[in-house]
Amino acid sequence: MFRTLSRLVAATAVLLLAAAPLSAESLMMATTTSTDNTGLLDEIAPVFQEETGIELKWTAVGTGKALKMGENCDVDVLLVHAPPAEKKFVDSGFGEWRREIMYNDFVIIGPKSDPAGIKGDGVTEALEAIEDKKATFISRGDDSGTNKKEIGLWKTAGLGVPDKQDWYVQTGQGMLASIRVAEEKGGYTMTDRGTYIKYSADKDGNPPLDIMVEGDKVLFNQYSVIPIAPDNCPNAKYELAEKFADWLASDSTQQRIADFRLLGKALFIPNAK
Amino acid sequence: MDFLLDGLLRAFGLLFSGDPETWAAVSVTARSSAIALAGSLLIGAPLGFLLSVAHFRGRATARLAVDTLLALPTVLIGLLVYAFLTHRGPLGGMDLLFTIPGMAAGQALLGLPIVAALTAQAVEALDVRIRHTLLTLGANPRQVAMGLLWEARFAVMLAGLTAFGRIVSEVGIAMMVGGNIKWHTRTITTAIALETGKGQFAMGVALGLVLLALALVVNLGAAWLRRRMA
Numbered sequence: 001m002f003r004t005l006s007r008l009v010a011a012t013a014v015l016l017l018a019a020a021p022l023s024a025e026s027l028m029m030a031t032t033t034s035t036d037n038t039g040l041l042d043e044i045a046p047v048f049q050e051e052t053g054i055e056l057k058w059t060a061v062g063t064g065k066a067l068k069m070g071e072n073c074d075v076d077v078l079l080v081h082a083p084p085a086e087k088k089f090v091d092s093g094f095g096e097w098r099r100e101i102m103y104n105d106f107v108i109i110g111p112k113s114d115p116a117g118i119k120g121d122g123v124t125e126a127l128e129a130i131e132d133k134k135a136t137f138i139s140r141g142d143d144s145g146t147n148k149k150e151i152g153l154w155k156t157a158g159l160g161v162p163d164k165q166d167w168y169v170q171t172g173q174g175m176l177a178s179i180r181v182a183e184e185k186g187g188y189t190m191t192d193r194g195t196y197i198k199y200s201a202d203k204d205g206n207p208p209l210d211i212m213v214e215g216d217k218v219l220f221n222q223y224s225v226i227p228i229a230p231d232n233c234p235n236a237k238y239e240l241a242e243k244f245a246d247w248l249a250s251d252s253t254q255q256r257i258a259d260f261r262l263l264g265k266a267l268f269i270p271n272a273k
Numbered sequence: 274m275d276f277l278l279d280g281l282l283r284a285f286g287l288l289f290s291g292d293p294e295t296w297a298a299v300s301v302t303a304r305s306s307a308i309a310l311a312g313s314l315l316i317g318a319p320l321g322f323l324l325s326v327a328h329f330r331g332r333a334t335a336r337l338a339v340d341t342l343l344a345l346p347t348v349l350i351g352l353l354v355y356a357f358l359t360h361r362g363p364l365g366g367m368d369l370l371f372t373i374p375g376m377a378a379g380q381a382l383l384g385l386p387i388v389a390a391l392t393a394q395a396v397e398a399l400d401v402r403i404r405h406t407l408l409t410l411g412a413n414p415r416q417v418a419m420g421l422l423w424e425a426r427f428a429v430m431l432a433g434l435t436a437f438g439r440i441v442s443e444v445g446i447a448m449m450v451g452g453n454i455k456w457h458t459r460t461i462t463t464a465i466a467l468e469t470g471k472g473q474f475a476m477g478v479a480l481g482l483v484l485l486a487l488a489l490v491v492n493l494g495a496a497w498l499r500r501r502m503a
Contacts, residue, residue, distance in 0.1 A: 028371065037471055042455075059371065059452035073360035074370055177470035202472050235360065 026055040027240045030069040031079040032145055033174035035223070036060035038198040038267050040260055047256065048247055054240055060174070062144025070094055070226070073233035077241035078226040079248075081192075082145035086224055095226040096238065101248050102257050102268040103222045106149060107196055108213035109179070110135075110188035118188070123216045124157040131159055134167040136187030140178050141170025149221070150190045156218065183208050192221050194267035201262040223268070248272065280478030287479040295476070297456050298464040299483055301373060305451075305460065306441045308377035313384030313440075314433050320385075321392025321432070322422060336393065342386035351449035354379035358450065371452040376460070379446035384436035391435060395428030396421055427502040434495045441487055 035041050036058065045056040061069070063080040070078050071094050078095070080086060089095045108126055110118070116135035118126035130137050139162075140147040154161045162168035169187065171178045175195045182189040191199075193214075200207045213219075225248055227241030247253055249272035257270045287295045324336055356362050358370040358378075369375035399421060407420045422429070444462035451458030453467060461480045468476040 057371070057454045057457055059454055073365070174470050176472060180470075180472055199472070233360065 024055050025053065025237075025240060026057055027077060027237060027244055028075045029056060029058040029077045029079060029244075030066035030075040031058050031060055032063050032066065032081055032223075033060050033176070034081070034146070034192050034195050035079055037174060037176050038194045038260075038262075040194070040257070040268060043260055044253065044256055047253075048244065052243060052247065054243065056244070062140070062142045062147065062174075064143030064148070067094075070228050071232075073228065073236060076228055076237040077244055078228070079223065080145060080226070081221055081223045082148045083222055083224070085145075085148060086226060090226065093229055094232055096229045096241075098224045098226045099245050099249060099272065100222055100224045101245075101272050102254075102270045103220060104193045104266075104268050105214065106146070106190055106219040106221050107193050107211045108188055108190050109182070109196060109209040110212045111186045111208065112210055113186075114210075114212060115186075116188070119210075119212045121213055123153055123213055123218055126213045127154060127157045127159060130167075130188055131162070134165070136167050136169060136182075136185050137162070138178050138182040138185065138187045138189035139168060139170045140175065141172050142174075144175075145221075146175060146190065146192060153190070153218065179209065188212065197262050197265050197267050205263050222271075277474075277478065280475040281482075283475035284479030284482050287476065288483070292479075294455070294464075295479055295483075298459050298461050298480060301458060302441060302460040302462070305373045305377045305380060305447070305458075306437060308374065309380030309384055309440045310433060310437050312377065312381030313388045313436050314429075316381075317385045317388030317436070318392050318422075318429050318432070321389035321394075321429075322396055322418070322425075324389065325393040325396040326418070326421065339386050339389050339393070343390055345383065345386065346445070347383055347443045348445035348449070350379050350382050351446040354382065354446065355449045370450065371454060371458055373451070373458060376447050376451040376458060379450045380440045380443060383443060383446065384440050387436040387439060388429075388432045391432030392425065392429050395425045395432070398428075399424055427498045431495055431498050431502075434491050434498070438488060438491050441491075442484060 031041070037060070041056075041058060045058075049055050059075070063082040063085065066078050066080050067085060067089050069075045070089065079101070086095070086098050090098050108118070108123070110116075116126075116129045116133040118129050121129065129135075139150055151161050169181065169185065171181050173181075175191055176199060178189055179191055179195070179199050196211065225245045227238055227245060228236040230236055230238040254270035254272055257268050258266060260267055324332065324339065354375070355370070357364045358367070358375055359365055360370070369378065403424055404417060404421065407417045412420060442462060444466055447453070447458070447460045447463045448466065451460065451463065453459050453463040459467070461484050465477045465480050468474070468480070
């Protein structure tokens with residue numbers, strides 16, 4: 001029995017050692033589901049490591065949770081897309097600064113049959129029609145950047161934000177998962193174009209949901225990088241975060257973002273200054 | 274149904290071609306479950322033993338508490354462990370959030386009541402004559418305790434296997450405390466959740482098969498132990 005026990009202890013020690021992080025520098029990032037789900041980070045993170053020796057680790061959550069993780073000092077840097085919430089985050093002293101990196105736009109997608117007849121409408125008319133016809137609308141409902149944007153659109157349209165209505169479905173899940181719910185339920189949903197292109201590519205370019213509303217100015221979707229303020233979180237790796245932000249904004253990375261395409265379409269458009 | 278069949282075929286491809294992502298998730302799962310299991314056995318077995326043989330005030334309450342904890346939801350453990358390990362939490366300085374040991378700590382908490390309750394039950398079920406015989410042979414209390422634990426060894430291992438089954442298939446703690454970080458804390462279960470969310474059913478099925486295989490191994494082990502005990 002004792003021998004077995006001591007073996008167990010030894011095995012545990014070995015495992016713990018094996019599990020200890022390697023000595024290479026690593027940067028912990030909280031990001032939105034869109035940068036992860038589309039595969040953009042899988043594409044660029046290895047290049048970042050190759051060029052700087054820094055390993056990028058990321059956890060993909062909604063922007064709301066990402067900001068909270070930054071507040072709690074659980075990550076070193078954020079890559080998110082909810083400008084008003086981000087500005088507040090920096091102003092409150094949680095983020096050191098905010099740098100714009102790239103954008104795409106939001107689109108409202110829906111079944112080809114278009115039950116609410118919104119194809120080609122502006123955002124406000126489309127939302128009015130959806131509410132009017134009680135057409136199924138799928139919301140992320142997870143306080144992500146996309147969810148914040150969608151709620152903002154209901155407000156700008158002068159409509160109350162739906163919540164308990166039968167036709168308004170809140171999934172509490174990531175973007176691709178929510179699109180799949182929309183597909184199953186034959187409903188509309190709002191998504192960023194990058195994720196929609198990824199979804200189309202998964203469906204071999206012939207997705208059951210089409211873009212119904214696009215091009216409206218309010219649908220602009222800016223992504224920014226924010227290093228966590230060292231004043232608030234002394235352990236945050238500010239220097240590495242700064243390096244990462246500079247690297248994202250560098251010409252070669254911006255080009256790499258522009259070149260990240262599926263079905264021949266760009267998912268994100270670089271616009272770092 | 275297509276994706277199940279398609280998934281199954283692609284699953285075998287992923288597994289046998291040694292797909293690094295699939296195997297990374299398998300390896301993370303194996304490591305964190307092994308640490309978690311060792312932790313829950315090292316603390317849970319003696320605890321269960323004490324609960325069954327020691328005489329102390331409040332023993333019945335302690336048993337009730339341990340039995341209740343058997344039903345502890347993994348998301349609640351995940352939430353509590355997260356709250357403790359976040360850098361603003363009481364144990365934040367240990368840097369365990371988003372690491373395998375951090376996940377393992379949460380999973381050990383999940384396994385602990387299982388090991389303790391099943392060990393206590395097993396020791397109680399031992400023939401009282403064993404104890405009396407040991408005492409008659411002049412054993413001191415420590416020797417009696419060791420003798421009893423030795424007699425219950427297969428039951429304790431069975432408790433360990435049960436805990437392992439629960440730990441290895443757990444997703445709430447791994448997701449919340451581990452953060453599902455690729456190459457680092459992405460386990461089989463969090464990978465399945467992620468891949469399914471992305472609509473990549475093949476990868477999900479592949480990983481599901483690995484879990485199923487693990488469950489089979491665990492069950493074969495349990496069956497073997499039961500035969501040894503009979």
